Amino acid sequence: MHSLAMLMIGLLAAxxxxxxxxxxxxxxxxGWRITPEGALFPPWYLKPSIQLDTAAIDGMxxxxxxxxxxNINLVVVLIPPPPLATEGAAAVxxxxxxxxxxxxxxxxYAMERWxxxxxxxxxxxxxxxxxMPLDQPFFFARDHHWTADGSRATARAVADVLRADARFGxxxxxxxxxxxxxxxxxxxxxSAAQIVQKRCxxxxxxxxxxxxxxxxxxxxxxxxxxxxxxxxxxLLGSSYSLTKFNFSGFVQEFSExxxxxxxxxxxxxxxxxxxxxxxxDYAAAPPTWVVWEMAxxxxxxxxxxxxxxxxxxxxxxxxxxxxxxxxASPVLQGTAPLKPGVNHLFTAPSNGPMAGGHxxxxxxxxxxxxxxxxxTRFADGTIDRFKLGRYARVETLGAHFLExxxxxxxxxxxxxxxxxxxxxxxxxxxxxxx
Numbered sequence: 489m490h491s492l493a494m495l496m497i498g499l500l501a502a503x504x505x506x507x508x509x510x511x512x513x514x515x516x517x518x519g520w521r522i523t524p525e526g527a528l529f530p531p532w533y534l535k536p537s538i539q540l541d542t543a544a545i546d547g548m549x550x551x552x553x554x555x556x557x558x559n560i561n562l563v564v565v566l567i568p569p570p571p572l573a574t575e576g577a578a579a580v581x582x583x584x585x586x587x588x589x590x591x592x593x594x595x596x597y598a599m600e601r602w603x604x605x606x607x608x609x610x611x612x613x614x615x616x617x618x619x620m621p622l623d624q625p626f627f628f629a630r631d632h633h634w635t636a637d638g639s640r641a642t643a644r645a646v647a648d649v650l651r652a653d654a655r656f657g658x659x660x661x662x663x664x665x666x667x668x669x670x671x672x673x674x675x676x677x678x679s680a681a682q683i684v685q686k687r688c689x690x691x692x693x694x695x696x697x698x699x700x701x702x703x704x705x706x707x708x709x710x711x712x713x714x715x716x717x718x719x720x721x722x723l724l725g726s727s728y729s730l731t732k733f734n735f736s737g738f739v740q741e742f743s744e745x746x747x748x749x750x751x752x753x754x755x756x757x758x759x760x761x762x763x764x765x766x767x768x769d770y771a772a773a774p775p776t777w778v779v780w781e782m783a784x785x786x787x788x789x790x791x792x793x794x795x796x797x798x799x800x801x802x803x804x805x806x807x808x809x810x811x812x813x814x815x816a817s818p819v820l821q822g823t824a825p826l827k828p829g830v831n832h833l834f835t836a837p838s839n840g841p842m843a844g845g846h847x848x849x850x851x852x853x854x855x856x857x858x859x860x861x862x863x864t865r866f867a868d869g870t871i872d873r874f875k876l877g878r879y880a881r882v883e884t885l886g887a888h889f890l891e892x893x894x895x896x897x898x899x900x901x902x903x904x905x906x907x908x909x910x911x912x913x914x915x916x917x918x919x920x921x922x
Contacts, residue, residue: 512688547804631678643738702737718773725781
């Protein structure tokens with residue numbers, strides 16, 4: 489009965505809005521798919537596997553362990569690829585022998601179990617997406633993002649997790665209210681349709697989407713010295729967490745907890761964590777909860793610049809030490825000039841510390857020094873070269889952190905920093921041990 493109702497609604501929508509139900513040969517050859525109901529799937533839906541490779545498993549385990557060590561509760565909002573929650577998707581993917589919806593579903597649940605086994609609380613978004621009312625779709629039909637209804641339903645589930653936490657009663661609360669402020673035109677119904685229109689002689693109708701804003705309805709609870717307390721919840725997200733979807737606002741309304749929203753559009757899954765954990769906001773006041781909006785499909789977004797990815801060890805060489813932060817008892821510390829070209833940071837004492845188990849915290853006096861190459865030489869004659877500030881969509885709002893090679897057992901000899909013409913001022917450094 490549910491399938492029949494979905495089919496009837498899709499057919500009525502197609503007639504009422506004259507949405508195409510077939511694609512041109514060029515788009516089909518490139519891997520685009522469309523259901524009879526008009527749901528459009530780009531080829532990169534075929535690419536994201538929720539399964540983690542070896543580098544990602546090692547890095548993610550150390551990242552989650554670092555959060556636990558800092559007493560931060562992690563709530564993961566595991567958003568499935570849209571085909572898993574779209575009626576009619578199975579039929580259009582039958583021709584793709586290397587990828588099936590059943591395989592993707594199995595990997596989704598495996599990822600959910602793995603995260604929970606490593607200490608995270610996972611919000612079961614797939615179940616909520618599949619159980620939405622017929623007139624409130626979770627995802628847009630021609631865009632990979634969720635709708636306001638999908639965002640709201642997920643926020644309720646997140647709020648349930650936060651309210652069930654033992655620490656819920658010990659943090660400041662505040663009431664919020666949400667209201668619709670405008671309608672926004674989504675050209676052709678979304679980004680996927682806009683791309684297909686350029687490839688095919690097709691025309692998709694525009695749609696109107698509601699925009700909601702959430703505002704506080706009670707005063708902020710100040711501290712003993714009338715200082716504003718830090719937000720107990722930090723939301724780390726992708727474009728799904730942008731203002732137009734009001735996810736952080738809905739979470740505030742349903743949980744009655746202030747939320748700091750760190751959304752990095754186009755930053756894939758790892759862009760927001762790298763941005764936040766290197767920030768002065770985090771250094772000043774680690775949150776009680778981190779809500780990590782993990783939209784698995786965005787890991788395969790094409791042509792969105794240099795962005796960190798889950799499967800790259802380099803991502804965790806910055807992220808893991810950033811969670812640990814600056815150290816109270818550094819092995820070495822000091823300040824060096826930072827100018828264009830090669831800058832000598834320090835020479836370690838003879839028989840100094842080995843690389844494994846250590847990381848650098850670097851604080852430039854100039855907030856925008858440009859990319860920095862950190863060059864570390866070891867006693868066995870090997871060199872490690874790492875580029876900081878490489879990601880176009882990740883903004884460094886505090887210190888740079890760099891883990892020295894985990895499996896390097898040789899002693900550190902020297903550390904130098906190669907800077908661009910934008911560099912100036914000084915660079916304070918710490919060599920920290922985990």
